[in-house]
Amino acid sequence: xxxxxxxxxxxxxxxxxxxxxxxxxxxxxxxxxxxxxxxxxxxxxxxxxxxxxxxxxxxxxxxxxxx
Numbered sequence: 174x175x176x177x178x179x180x181x182x183x184x185x186x187x188x189x190x191x192x193x194x195x196x197x198x199x200x201x202x203x204x205x206x207x208x209x210x211x212x213x214x215x216x217x218x219x220x221x222x223x224x225x226x227x228x229x230x231x232x233x234x235x236x237x238x239x240x
Contacts, residue, residue, distance in 0.1 A: 180204035 181201045189197050 180208055 181204050184201055
């Protein structure tokens with residue numbers, strides 16, 4: 174199992190003493206937004222891949238039946 178951390182968790186370990194609180198919160202919000210976007214693309218890719226494999230297996234079985 175992977176031990177992964179979110180970008181927001183990683184940002185907490187960065188020296189942000191030069192940033193204002195608003196800038197820190199904005200960086201965390203942007204990081205979380207980016208993670209959600211990437212997760213959405215990943216989910217969509219997995220769904221397309223699953224559908225393509227189903228179609229491939231359906232076509233492979235139907236052509237084998239006619240042989």
